[in-house]
Amino acid sequence: MTRHILLINGPNLNLLGRREPHIYGSTTLADVEAQAHAQAASLDISLETFQSNHEGAIVDRIQEAAGWGLTAKSLDAPSSAESDGGEQSKNNSNRPDRVSAIVINPGALTHTSVAVRDALLGVNIPFVELHVSNVYAREPWRKHSYFSDKAVAIICGMGAYGYTAAIEFAARHMKLEEVD
Template identity: 40%
Template sequence: MTVIYILNGPNLNLLGQREPEVYGHDTLASIEAMCRAKAKGLGLDIVFRQTNIEGELVNHIHEAREKAKGLVINAGAYTHTSVALHDAVKAVGLPTIEVHLSNVYKREAFRHHSYLSPVAEGVICGFGPQSYELALEGLAAILKKKGKA
């Protein structure tokens, strides 16, 4: 089965509690369950992880190079600050979809810049938890087109 890594960055472990007016009431566990169901329907298997530590995200991306065919990443605030994540995604060369629950372009100006977007196949933001499902659909289509699914 085709494996996809879904990686989540800082503070996403607080989903459902943190700023529900921005991020909604779904927990990361409920998003993981939704992703597992969606992935199964697409013939994919997922590895779903969250960390608040930038270097751990880099390590997960490196691990995916050997074990996965693609990445979905919600790097949280690291999206806007991390050259290290940019370099890691670029180095592993896996098709990557950047995801955000909120529409970052309706928020503070500092959130309008992403270090990941230049090395991602696509960006999905503003659809809440459905952003992850859309990312999985997009990644499945990309892999199928490349003959890697």
């Protein structure tokens, strides 16, 4: 049995390192994921990463994290972008039915998605909300989050290092359940 963390990245985070580097930095999502996998291995944690620009795909993956909604297609999904929507999921072949914790950077869905919020609340898996930029130092509408009041922790404004902090927190400070 091992502890398992799911790292979810929402819309436009596939553009990290290219999109507005003065705000989001020059570290790519591939760099973030590689570092996260190395960190998880050093902490004896299983880590899966998932990115989608589609709200419904994120809702589906959150439900799958609880062992619900699993389909043959989702279990056999390729580790690179799928042809039907660009979702990326890594390490699917060894994926457990349920994860211990979720680290989520919802991107723009932070300010709009009741559906993702409801999915997170519905699965009852503890989660950390993560943002690369300091959303409180940006446009006024970015200060509202549909997730912050339910997150175990919120990390923002630390750039790509925020991912390291979020995984460290999830691995060491959250009560993670063991999964098969």
